Amino acid sequence: MATSLHAHVVEHLGSRIVGGSIPRGSIVLAADLEQKLQVSRSVIREAVRVLAQCGLVTSTKRVGIRVLGPEEWNPYDENVIRWRLASDQKGAQLRSLTELRISVEPMAAELAAEVAPEAMRKELMLISAQMNHYGRQGDLRRFLELDIRFHALVLAASGNEMFANLATPIAAILRGRTELGLMPERPHEEALAWHQSVADSISNMDAQGARRNMESIMRRTHNEICSLWEGAPRVFVDPIAKK
Amino acid sequence: MATSLHAHVVEHLGSRIVGGSIPRGSIVLAADLEQKLQVSRSVIREAVRVLAQCGLVTSTKRVGIRVLGPEEWNPYDENVIRWRLASDQKGAQLRSLTELRISVEPMAAELAAEVAPEAMRKELMLISAQMNHYGRQGDLRRFLELDIRFHALVLAASGNEMFANLATPIAAILRGRTELGLMPERPHEEALAWHQSVADSISNMDAQGARRNMESIMRRTHNEICSLWEGAPRVFVDPIAKK
DNA sequence: TGACACCAATCTGTGCAGGCATAAAAATAA
DNA sequence: TTATTTTTATGCCTGCACAGATTGGTGTCA
Structure with a gap:
């Protein structure tokens, strides 16, 4: 399903978070992502849920999507391992x-x-x-x-x-x-x-x-x-x- | 977030799949889940994405949400471990x-x-x-x-x-x-x-x-x-x- | 007649757009 | 400081259009 839209968003955000170009503590807004990635809310939301499952982000009301640090990442997640192997870690x-x-x-x-x-x-x-x-x-x-x-x-x-x-x-x-x-x-x-x-x-x-x-x-x-x-x-x- | 709707659906489906009451190969339809659990499509879809991430289901067009067998489950996923510990496995x-x-x-x-x-x-x-x-x-x-x-x-x-x-x-x-x-x-x-x-x-x-x-x-x-x-x-x- | 390739109908997830409800931070008042 | 109001972004819902896979029918050819 690498062709699916939401998988693409997961890849985009995940690699940037693990790679460090979106630093820990950053807060991104779903609405901004919609616009920047030119996809709809449902795609963003599903991607964020998956990333939250990996421990890369949490999403809380009135705040937005907070990027977490490496201690929170699930080190057994296949995506996380792949992204880390492609980074300076x-x-x-x-x-x-x-x-x-x-x-x-x-x-x-x-x-x-x-x-x-x-x-x-x-x-x-x-x-x-x-x-x-x-x-x-x-x-x-x-x-x-x-x-x-x-x-x-x-x-x-x-x-x-x-x-x-x-x-x-x-x-x-x-x-x-x-x-x-x-x-x-x-x-x-x-x-x-x-x-x-x-x-x-x-x-x-x-x-x-x-x-x-x-x-x-x-x-x-x-x-x-x-x-x-x-x-x-x-x-x-x-x-x-x-x- | 244990109180969130979609987490509740993940828990409901995940525990049943791992527990065996929804056997491997079963096919469930998103529309049926909507009705049975009385939640909206977006909630179902986000939950299914998370479950797919754990390897419990795959969802394909024209067929529905297929329940996978234990070989596909991610054995390092916290939820999966918890559900297995609560089952006959x-x-x-x-x-x-x-x-x-x-x-x-x-x-x-x-x-x-x-x-x-x-x-x-x-x-x-x-x-x-x-x-x-x-x-x-x-x-x-x-x-x-x-x-x-x-x-x-x-x-x-x-x-x-x-x-x-x-x-x-x-x-x-x-x-x-x-x-x-x-x-x-x-x-x-x-x-x-x-x-x-x-x-x-x-x-x-x-x-x-x-x-x-x-x-x-x-x-x-x-x-x-x-x-x-x-x-x-x-x-x-x-x-x-x-x- | 029967086997096989092709095509169209149909079904279901995927993605889009927009609306209301709600919770939590921030600002304001007591 | 504490309590209250306002602000604002996510949570959740719904209607609609689209894409892609299955299925069954149709036609061709052996």
């Missing part, structure tokens, strides 16, 4: 996501070894074999897509829908890393072996083995890209202030 | 959240030890001291509130906004566990000591110590409540099917 967003996946993926691998359905174990073995093949050939494009699928599969095979839902932003990390040339010419043998071991362990229901090998992958991943966010400021949200 | 939701916090909190403790601002370290020491005090007295109500604050603080002190945002659902877990009588008469000495050690480690910038002690807390937590979701089915979402 890219580093901080990548750091948050990477820390999250480092935490989650070993547990996902462990769970997958215990509960994954047979079809997913099979596919995991297939994917890791293909990763070996194309990795050794230095075909980075194909390797990237397989890598994305591999990690998405492990997350899905955990049977935890919260884990599975991290596949999309994690794919964004992997794509970003490759685009930025942070991948070696061809994947390290070590990394290939770890992926293979994760698949083997899951296939053999070896939960601890799956976890250990995934932890190894995560350690290397972290070392490879943590330079990206050097100096990006951390945000400390006092959990009481939000109540 | 409560077990599965608690399991997902618990697995997530087991993954995340040790890393959060480690990060907090490295980057937490001084004020948060201080408060963490204060909270853990109070937890000791009220815990030994067997004042479970006060202990619960301190426990919630403790974990929320560690998550916030990590400087990772995605971690910090898990404080709300984690608080729901802790409250639920106490309400269901899954807490011992008084907290185990071990648990008190671990909380104290986490606070100490963070205060002393001992990242590995903070992680280890938090891992101990998580292991015990898991053992205490994993009986809650015995037999709850796992959902395996093929990451390709969603593309």
Whole structure:
């Protein structure tokens, strides 16, 4: 529905708020937006409702539409993540996501070894074999897509829908890393072996083995890209202030 | 805004969809909703936009508002979590959240030890001291509130906004566990000591110590409540099917 | 006769325009 | 300072036109 009018307005406002060109505390009026974007009130209102859902704005009577600060944004919202990745907060967003996946993926691998359905174990073995093949050939494009699928599969095979839902932003990390040339010419043998071991362990229901090998992958991943966010400021949200 | 009309409609429809009384694949018409809920089109439309954002419905021309299945729901949406906790999927939701916090909190403790601002370290020491005090007295109500604050603080002190945002659902877990009588008469000495050690480690910038002690807390937590979701089915979402 | 492509009717969400009600800030009076 | 009035932007409602997808009918061709 990217073609729908209200989605366009959401995109317009959301990217500007997250990007910083509409600073926190700003107050915009629905009537002004109608005129500026040349759309009707209903479109504006629906867009504002969606943005309010993401925590980007609140709309109160007699005041208007108030733009909120980053502490209020929903960091799990797909749009918010995308807008942050396209802004100067890219580093901080990548750091948050990477820390999250480092935490989650070993547990996902462990769970997958215990509960994954047979079809997913099979596919995991297939994917890791293909990763070996194309990795050794230095075909980075194909390797990237397989890598994305591999990690998405492990997350899905955990049977935890919260884990599975991290596949999309994690794919964004992997794509970003490759685009930025942070991948070696061809994947390290070590990394290939770890992926293979994760698949083997899951296939053999070896939960601890799956976890250990995934932890190894995560350690290397972290070392490879943590330079990206050097100096990006951390945000400390006092959990009481939000109540 | 809980008093606003459109929020009421979101609540009405959302809880019914997640609760299962409006099954997946159902098609409801905006006009019918107008009449049934006695509200105007604009209210219905804004509510449907919000629900579409959560992945509960899609609305297409000539067909109506189609109710989606659980694979499409956004598992990080606060409303969705709340509705699931109030439904017969409560077990599965608690399991997902618990697995997530087991993954995340040790890393959060480690990060907090490295980057937490001084004020948060201080408060963490204060909270853990109070937890000791009220815990030994067997004042479970006060202990619960301190426990919630403790974990929320560690998550916030990590400087990772995605971690910090898990404080709300984690608080729901802790409250639920106490309400269901899954807490011992008084907290185990071990648990008190671990909380104290986490606070100490963070205060002393001992990242590995903070992680280890938090891992101990998580292991015990898991053992205490994993009986809650015995037999709850796992959902395996093929990451390709969603593309 | 039957299969298939094409077209028109129809249905429902999308978007537009304008009106009244209401709540909360701001200004004014006590 | 406190209470009251005024101001003003959003909340909510309704009528209308449009767009796009489904459906069924029509005609063509094998």
